[in-house]
Amino acid sequence: MSSEKKRYPVNGTFELTGRCNLSCKMCLVRVDRARMEELGQRERTAKEWIHMAEQVRDAGTIGLLLTGGEAMLRPDFCEIYEAIAQMGFLLTLYTNATMVTDKVMEVLKKYPPHKIGVTMYGASNETYEKMCGCADGYDRFAEGVRRLSTLPSLFDTRTTIIKDNWQDLEAMREFTRREFGEDKVLTVSRFVTDAVRGGICHPKECRLSPEENVELVHEGLVKFYRQVQSGEVKLPEPKDKLKMKRYALPDEGRYLFENCGAGLNQYSISWNGRMYACELLTQGYTEPFENGFIKAWEELPEQYPKSKPVEKCTTCDFAAFCGSCPAVRMSETGDWFGTSEYACGEAEYLYKILSELKVL
Numbered sequence: 009m010s011s012e013k014k015r016y017p018v019n020g021t022f023e024l025t026g027r028c029n030l031s032c033k034m035c036l037v038r039v040d041r042a043r044m045e046e047l048g049q050r051e052r053t054a055k056e057w058i059h060m061a062e063q064v065r066d067a068g069t070i071g072l073l074l075t076g077g078e079a080m081l082r083p084d085f086c087e088i089y090e091a092i093a094q095m096g097f098l099l100t101l102y103t104n105a106t107m108v109t110d111k112v113m114e115v116l117k118k119y120p121p122h123k124i125g126v127t128m129y130g131a132s133n134e135t136y137e138k139m140c141g142c143a144d145g146y147d148r149f150a151e152g153v154r155r156l157s158t159l160p161s162l163f164d165t166r167t168t169i170i171k172d173n174w175q176d177l178e179a180m181r182e183f184t185r186r187e188f189g190e191d192k193v194l195t196v197s198r199f200v201t202d203a204v205r206g207g208i209c210h211p212k213e214c215r216l217s218p219e220e221n222v223e224l225v226h227e228g229l230v231k232f233y234r235q236v237q238s239g240e241v242k243l244p245e246p247k248d249k250l251k252m253k254r255y256a257l258p259d260e261g262r263y264l265f266e267n268c269g270a271g272l273n274q275y276s277i278s279w280n281g282r283m284y285a286c287e288l289l290t291q292g293y294t295e296p297f298e299n300g301f302i303k304a305w306e307e308l309p310e311q312y313p314k315s316k317p318v319e320k321c322t323t324c325d326f327a328a329f330c331g332s333c334p335a336v337r338m339s340e341t342g343d344w345f346g347t348s349e350y351a352c353g354e355a356e357y358l359y360k361i362l363s364e365l366k367v368l
Contacts, residue, residue: 013263013272017305020069021276021287022060024088025051025077026205030104031141032129034170034200034211036288036339038077039279047206049280054084056297058091060277063301065095075102077279086115093119100125105152106145113155123162126153128194130172131179139172153187163188166195169224170214177224198225198331201339204290205278218353226358233361246366257315257334257345264312264334264344271308283308288335318345326355329362 026039044050052060064072072092079085080103093099093115100123101116128149130136136145157163165184169177177196184194200215216224223230235241258266265271271285278284282293283304292311296304312334321327332340332351340348362368 013266015272015305015309017064017067017069017273017275017301019071019073019274020064021073021075021274022057022092023075023077023276023278023287024057024079024085025082026207026279027051027081028076028078028104029081029107029142030078030129030136030145031209032168033139033172033209033214034168035207035209036201036204036211037207037278038209039206040208043206043208044280047280049206051082051279052281052297054082054088054091056281057088060296060301061092061095061097063296065097067301067305070098071100072097073100073102078104078107080107080109080112086111090115090119093121098122102127103152103156104129104149105156106142106148108152108155116156116159120159120161123164124156124159125164125166126156128165128167128180128183131176131183135173135176139170150183157187163192164195165192166197168197168200169216170200170211171216172214174216174220196224199288199336201288201336204288204339205280206290212350215350218350219357222354222357222361226361229361233365236365243366257318257321260314260316262315263309264315266315268333270335271312275305275308285309285312286335288339291338313344316345318347320347324352324355326352326359329358330355 023037026037026044027041028035028038032038039047061072074089074092079101082088099121101121102125105126129139130146133144133146136149137143142148165188167173167180181194184192198221200211202212203209215221232241236243258264263272265285268286276284276287277296281295281297283296284293285308294304294307294311321330330351331354332348334344336351337346337348338344340346340350359368
């Protein structure tokens with residue numbers, strides 16, 4: 009076994025479909041029927057997913073995420089959900105909230121998920137049309153959220169920011185506070201990499217620049233940095249400076265995803281039935297539907313190379329600030345140990361800010 013750590017399949021993800029009713033520009037995984045045929049692959053049936061849920065339950069999975077694409081797009085979503093919900097998982101459901109029908113609500117009221125994550129793409133129909141190709145997307149989202157929020161489930165509102173919805177960020181935050189309380193925070197995703205597993209979108213074409221992404225993720229730090237630059241705030245000489253370590257890759261010879269736990273205590277099964285250590289992957293999978301979950305789980309670490317140093321990173325001043333994990337490296341460069349210019353740009357800009365604030 010590649011990993012020296014004990015492995016338990018505690019948390020799993022079922023990607024019930026790669027299809028979606030929205031056509032978001034930055035989606036990493038969306039496919040359509042034509043792409044499925046081109047790939048020679050198929051979605052797994054309701055019966056197959058239910059049987060797989062029984063297997064992962066018996067193997068010790070406690071937390072299970074149901075997602076897509078848009079899972080509610082499947083005509084048999086309620087059949088799959090109801091059967092899995094009765095198995096005792098801590099169940100999480102991810103949805104874009106635009107397909108919340110009476111039938112869906114009936115089954116969710118009967119078996120409320122532990123948590124619901126809704127993804128918001130803008131604060132107006134105009135933004136939804138520009139970004140997702142859906143002229144009434146915002147209205148449908150808002151109505152779906154209001155219906156889902158009547159359930160006794162934990163709620164998480166998430167978004168991915170690209171050039172098309174950057175201007176809606178504050179309005180989306182206000183929506184979250186208004187609907188769920190002043191203490192609720194809109195979770196902003198920073199991961200927009202190249203498409204994976206045959207996805208038909210082109211995320212790189214619409215994502216923010218590395219500098220814009222750092223400013224988005226580290227808003228408070230950037231605001232303080234600008235106050236220092238303008239002279240509004242004067243910095244005292246720090247007593248101690250930060251010493252940062254590199255965590256982008258584990259030590260040489262270790263399991264490739266040892267730093268994040270992918271494949272150690274979590275896994276993801278894609279719409280076509282392949283199991284990966286991480287949902288951002290295309291390469292490195294086993295086949296639980298063909299060979300059974302236990303065998304697929306046991307063989308998963310062997311699908312990935314052992315970690316090794318990346319020469320450019322070992323001599324880089326910015327490596328400690330790099331968000332380029334092995335999955336991102338593979339998606340961006342086609343190499344587990346490649347270097348992404350985008351990630352390098354983010355790390356360099358963050359290093360510049362912290363250096364000028366005299367904390368390094």
